[in-house]
Structures are given as C-alpha cells and as structure tokens.
Amino acid sequence: MSIFTAFILAFITGFAYLGRRFLGEMFLERPVFLAPVVGLVLGDVHTGLVVGGTLELIFMGAAAYGGSVPANVAVGSTIGTAFAITSGATPEAALVIAIPATMLGSFLEMFAKSACVFCVTFAERYAEKADTQGICRMLHIGNLFHFLSFAIPTFIALTLGADYVKILLDGIPTWLNVGIQAAGKVLPALGFAILLSTLSSREYMPFFFIGFLFAAYTNFGVLGIATLAILVSMVIMTMRRDDGEDDLPDEEPTAAPVKISRKDQWRFILRGCATQSAFSFDRMQAIGFTWALIPYLKEIYKDNKEGLREALQRHLSFFNVMPWMVGPVIAVTANMETRKARGENIDGQAIQGVKSGLMGPLAGIGDSLFVGTFRPILGGICAGLAFQGIWLAPVIFVVGANIVHFYVRYITLVKGVELGERAFTTLTSSGFRKIMQGATITGLMAVGALVGTWLNVSTPLVMTIQETNIRLQSSLDSIMPKLLPLCITLCVYYMIRKGFRNTSIMLILTAAGLILGALGILG
Amino acid sequence: MSIVLIRVDDRLIHGQVAAGWSRATGATHIVVANDEVAADATQKALLKVATPTGIKSSILSVNAAAELLNGTGLARDKVIILVRGPADLLKLKKSGLELEQVNIGNVRMADGRQRLSKEIAATPEEILQWKELDTLGVEMIAQWVPGGPSSDFNQVLGGC
Numbered sequence A: 001m002s003i004f005t006a007f008i009l010a011f012i013t014g015f016a017y018l019g020r021r022f023l024g025e026m027f028l029e030r031p032v033f034l035a036p037v038v039g040l041v042l043g044d045v046h047t048g049l050v051v052g053g054t055l056e057l058i059f060m061g062a063a064a065y066g067g068s069v070p071a072n073v074a075v076g077s078t079i080g081t082a083f084a085i086t087s088g089a090t091p092e093a094a095l096v097i098a099i100p101a102t103m104l105g106s107f108l109e110m111f112a113k114s115a116c117v118f119c120v121t122f123a124e125r126y127a128e129k130a131d132t133q134g135i136c137r138m139l140h141i142g143n144l145f146h147f148l149s150f151a152i153p154t155f156i157a158l159t160l161g162a163d164y165v166k167i168l169l170d171g172i173p174t175w176l177n178v179g180i181q182a183a184g185k186v187l188p189a190l191g192f193a194i195l196l197s198t199l200s201s202r203e204y205m206p207f208f209f210i211g212f213l214f215a216a217y218t219n220f221g222v223l224g225i226a227t228l229a230i231l232v233s234m235v236i237m238t239m240r241r242d243d244g245e246d247d248l249p250d251e252e253p254t255a256a257p258v259k260i261s262r263k264d265q266w267r268f269i270l271r272g273c274a275t276q277s278a279f280s281f282d283r284m285q286a287i288g289f290t291w292a293l294i295p296y297l298k299e300i301y302k303d304n305k306e307g308l309r310e311a312l313q314r315h316l317s318f319f320n321v322m323p324w325m326v327g328p329v330i331a332v333t334a335n336m337e338t339r340k341a342r343g344e345n346i347d348g349q350a351i352q353g354v355k356s357g358l359m360g361p362l363a364g365i366g367d368s369l370f371v372g373t374f375r376p377i378l379g380g381i382c383a384g385l386a387f388q389g390i391w392l393a394p395v396i397f398v399v400g401a402n403i404v405h406f407y408v409r410y411i412t413l414v415k416g417v418e419l420g421e422r423a424f425t426t427l428t429s430s431g432f433r434k435i436m437q438g439a440t441i442t443g444l445m446a447v448g449a450l451v452g453t454w455l456n457v458s459t460p461l462v463m464t465i466q467e468t469n470i471r472l473q474s475s476l477d478s479i480m481p482k483l484l485p486l487c488i489t490l491c492v493y494y495m496i497r498k499g500f501r502n503t504s505i506m507l508i509l510t511a512a513g514l515i516l517g518a519l520g521i522l523g
Numbered sequence B: 001m002s003i004v005l006i007r008v009d010d011r012l013i014h015g016q017v018a019a020g021w022s023r024a025t026g027a028t029h030i031v032v033a034n035d036e037v038a039a040d041a042t043q044k045a046l047l048k049v050a051t052p053t054g055i056k057s058s059i060l061s062v063n064a065a066a067e068l069l070n071g072t073g074l075a076r077d078k079v080i081i082l083v084r085g086p087a088d089l090l091k092l093k094k095s096g097l098e099l100e101q102v103n104i105g106n107v108r109m110a111d112g113r114q115r116l117s118k119e120i121a122a123t124p125e126e127i128l129q130w131k132e133l134d135t136l137g138v139e140m141i142a143q144w145v146p147g148g149p150s151s152d153f154n155q156v157l158g159g160c
Helices: A003-022 A031-041 A045-058 A073-087 A091-128 A132-170 A174-186 A188-199 A202-217 A221-239 A262-272 A286-300 A305-315 A323-341 A348-387 A393-419 A422-429 A432-454 A472-479 A483-497 A502-518 B015-024 B041-050 B062-070 B086-094 B124-135 B153-158
Strands: A462-465 A468-471 B002-009 B029-033 B056-060 B078-083 B101-106 B139-143 B150-152
Touching: A003 A031, A003 A073, A003 A132, A031 A045, A031 A073, A031 A348, A031 A393, A045 A073, A045 A091, A045 A188, A045 A348, A045 A393, A073 A091, A073 A132, A091 A132, A091 A174, A091 A286, A091 A305, A091 A502, A132 A286, A132 A305, A174 A188, A174 A502, A188 A202, A188 A348, A188 A432, A188 A483, A188 A502, A188 B015, A202 A221, A202 A432, A221 A348, A221 A432, A262 A286, A262 A323, A262 A393, A286 A305, A286 A323, A305 A323, A305 A348, A323 A348, A323 A393, A323 A422, A348 A393, A348 A432, A348 B015, A348 B041, A393 A422, A422 B041, A432 A483, A432 B041, A468 A472, A472 A483, A483 A502, B002 B015, B002 B086, B015 B078, B015 B101, B029 B062, B041 B056, B056 B062, B062 B078, B062 B086, B078 B086, B086 B124, B124 B139, B124 B153, B139 B153, B150 B153
Parallel strands: B002 B078, B002 B101, B029 B056, B029 B078, B101 B139
Antiparallel strands: A462 A468, B139 B150
16 A cells, blocks of 8 residues: 555544534544544445444444544554455455454543643633633644544554555455454444343333344335334324423523524534543543634623633533534523623522533433434434445435534534523423434333344254254244344343443354354354 | 332432343342432432333432331332532431442532542542441442442452
C-alpha cells in the first residue's frame, strides 16, 4: 500500500472517530459504514461490505454507555478491511486482524480521554480569566488529541504492517482456516446476546422468540420483521391502558420561559453537536457543553465580566449525557443563565443542580432508545444488505441514522426552549413510556430476527446409521430450523447474565469456533 | 425481596444502569434513595421515564427508602438500590439493611474533590464515610458496566 493511500485511510479513520466528538455522534465509525468506505478507497467495495457487515454484527452490542470504553471498531474496521483487500485474504481471515485491532482501538480511546484531562485543567484556567478564546482552543486541541490518537497508529499499522500481515495470513494452514471461518460465523452471537441482554426483561422475552420464529420459518427478513414489530407494538400500546405507572400531578411552571431567538436556537442545535469534544475521563463532556454555550453566554453577560467568568467556571464541571439528547439541557441552562444575567436571584448551584438532575435520566432514555435499540437494529438490517453486496447499505445506514439523529436534536431543543422545565413533566403524561415500551418490543423482535437470519452456524457432521448417511443438520432442521443459532445465542446470553466479561466471552467463542470448526463439527 | 444490586452513582438511572445493570441483573424494581431528587417533581418525572421498560421504580427520600426496603412491600421483587454518595449508603446501612457488596459507578470529580479511581472522586468527608463502610465490612467494587473492567475499591481505600 502506498504511503499516500495509508495516509488517506488513516485520515478517514481519525475523522470517522472524530465524528463522535465533533459532529454529534453520526455513527461514521461503525463498521457497516467505515469498512465499505475503506473498500472504496482501495477499489474493492465488495470486500469492504462483507467485512463491515460481519464486524457490525459481532460488535453490535458495543456501546459506550456513560463514558465507558468498549471495543472500538474504527481502527479494526479500517485495518481489517485494508489488509483483507491488499493480501487477498477471505473476509473471515480479515477478522484475525480486525478483532485484536478493536482492542487496540479502545486502548487508543482511553489514551485520548486521559490526555484530555489536561485540556480541562487548562480550560479552567482560561475560565478564571473569562477567556472564551482559550477555552475554544482547548476544545480543538482536545479534539486533535482524539483525532491523532486514532490516525497515527492506523497510519503506522497500514504502512509497516502489510508485510507481516501477509506472512501471517499466508501462514495459516487450511485446517485453521476452516476453524477461522467457523469462528467468524459464531462470533456475531456475542453481538446479538449483548443486545438481547440490554433489551430483555422476563415479561418481554416472548417477543424475542416471536421475532426468531418468524425469521426461522418465514421469508420475512429482518427488515420485514422489524416493520411488523413496529406495527405489533403500536397495536399493543393502543390496546393497553397505562400500566400503573403513577402519573405526577401537573406542576405549575416555575417561571415564564425566556425568549430565545430562532438564531440562538439554531446555534444551540449546531454547537450542541460538539458536546463530546475533548472528552476526558475527568469531566467528560464539560468542555463541549461549555463550548456550545459560549457565544450565548458572551451575549447575555456582555457588560458583566464577573458573571461570564462564573458561568464559564460553572459549566466546566462534570457533564455527561447521551449526545443526541443534549438539547433540552442546553435550553434549560440557557433559560436559567439568562434570568441570572438579568439580575434575578438564581443561585449558581441551582443551575448546576438542574443540569445534574437532567443529564442522568436523559442519558438513560437516549441510551436505551437510540444506542441500545435503534442503532443496532438499523445496523443489523444494513449489515444484511451489505452481505448481499448491496452498495447502498452503508448509505442507508448513515443517512437513516442521521435523519433520526438530527430530528431528535432539533425537536428536543425546540421543545426544551418552548416549555422549559415543564417539557420533562409533560414527557411522563404524553405516553412517552409507551414509546419506550414499543421500542423495547420492536428491539426484541428484531434481535430475534437477526439471530434467525444472520447467525449462520450449522454442523457438517454426517452420521452413518445402517449404511445410510444422515446429515445431522437436516435432522436438526426438521426439529426446528436455526436451532443451533438460537441455542448459541441463549448460551452467550446466559453467560452475560452470569457476569462473564465481554472479552472473555469473545475469547471463549473464538476458541470454540476454531476448535469445533477445525474438527468439522461446526461450519 | 432479593437485592440484586446496590449501586452508588451520582447520575442515578442513566445509560449504564438503564441499558446495563438493570438488564444484566434481571431486576424488576429500582429504588432510588435520595432526598433532593425525591423532593423535585421534574427530576422524579424524568427518572420515571428513564426507567427501562418492564421495570418499576420508586424514587424516595433516604428514610422512606430504608423503610420500604426493610419492610415487606417489595417481597416479590428483585431490587436495585441506587444512591448518589457514601453518606446515603451509610444511612441505609445503619437503618439495618444488609449491605454485603456494593457496586460503585460514578461519583464525579469537582473542585475540592480528590480522584480516588477512574470512577470515584471524593471530598475528605466522603473519604471518611467510605472508610467507615469499609470497616463495617462492606465489599466495594468499582465498575461502570456489567462485563466491563472492575477494581477493588476497598483496596484503593486502604491506600489513602
């Protein structure tokens, strides 16, 4: 691979990851999108689609809840795809490179998040001097850390690694190759099981099996079953009255909402995309959140440097929310800051308190709905399209995800501005819980469908009884199609519930796949 | 009643709890014990919305939570208890609640706080409270998400 190509790919990888920091979590780093892009650069989109689809399924459940660092798929997608193409290896063999590289990815992410602790420290010094320029600088430097910590290792791996990878991949004997293929087929069970475990509770579990049975016995496909699931949950939700959740009494609005101009609202929406910038372990989204407010704070505290200084310091404290859901917090904060700037008696602590009170639950809602349900289902559907070599798959994924993304950003901010804190009390009465329930049902049926469609584990074993050859798989199929995939997923699900580490499960599955595959038991 | 998780997390029900712990433990009821939140209708409403589907939640003051947990009201539930800091945890412990093992998620960093681990920062006062919990024999594990890396917080406390 030429230095130039490696440079381009490293830049793309860094940028895709940076998208999470600066562009509002657009999911550009997901394998189903990134791998085909790498394929496009190297002139082999098809391999990119297949590698991307496979990695998407395996890492479907990898989600960074509340600042935790799961397997990071950006580096893995790029390196895995690039080496599969340049060495002419099979997509399954690409996993041999891609999976360890995802671990490297999470190491890099932790490195960048630790480095950004310094940015926050410096930003605080600038805040003391009410130096907004300085804080902005720290945001960009922090983002540069994040970008480079992905781009540089990717570049090095691509330029120096090619020869070693070729030797490694060429050196794999045939029997092991069979094992690797089997392992590649088994591993998506981990992604499905993690997703299942984030969605399931005892009373909703049947929906998983319904989704699975539809996939196993019909030709509905994942998209068809997901659509059916949405309709089913709509019917259930209209038929069922509220399930005993106690409604809170309507509260009197605490204060009239402050007028926030259309222009400022748009600025909040756009700047809100950078919430995750310069993300550090220490204060997480503190700098990003402050950055979104800076122009507004400068306006309302125009002749009050002291007020601006205090506000900047106030917002450089710990903050973390699911990035799509930042709008309402910005709206409510802007409202309180404006009133404070006007001289109303609002305590700085009270503003902090409201922010802390909002961020947890909003993150909970966003993570359950979008990170834990919507993104994996869309990813799973698009991975399926990718396997069929449909080049539109990554486009559908990113466009589809981001239509919802920016709509959520828009509507939550506008409603937040319009209703102020009342927005949250109306949430409970407007049947929002029902939407969450509907999403859970849809999610569970879709996971079931994914297991029944894209977990292609079978057994090539042939038994000879009274001189007739019986294929074990056809006997299994006559009991229930896709029985093996279901059992494997439930086993992994059980292990997750028993507290096994994700990395241990991944190792166990890989080992089991390799051994059973090489022995000709699984294939 | 079986308590499946006792967690210290100043963000209460957020992603790590909603998508992680509440599912991984198979919980049926989340009890949030915090005086401020229990008195704030907005926060209460939000926590209700953030509670994952299929799970009930009670958002109560620490005393009311202790009463509920020590009573028989949740006899058939698998319960997650959430508090914001060590002070509330001590109160629960002193109310007679069995606390053998505690999971610590996030206690945030701020001015006047010292970072003890990736997950936990504490004021000098809180360090004393953590140490008291340690001497009371509570096993404390710092861990963000199920299946993720964890560390022994009792040991961390020993070093400070």
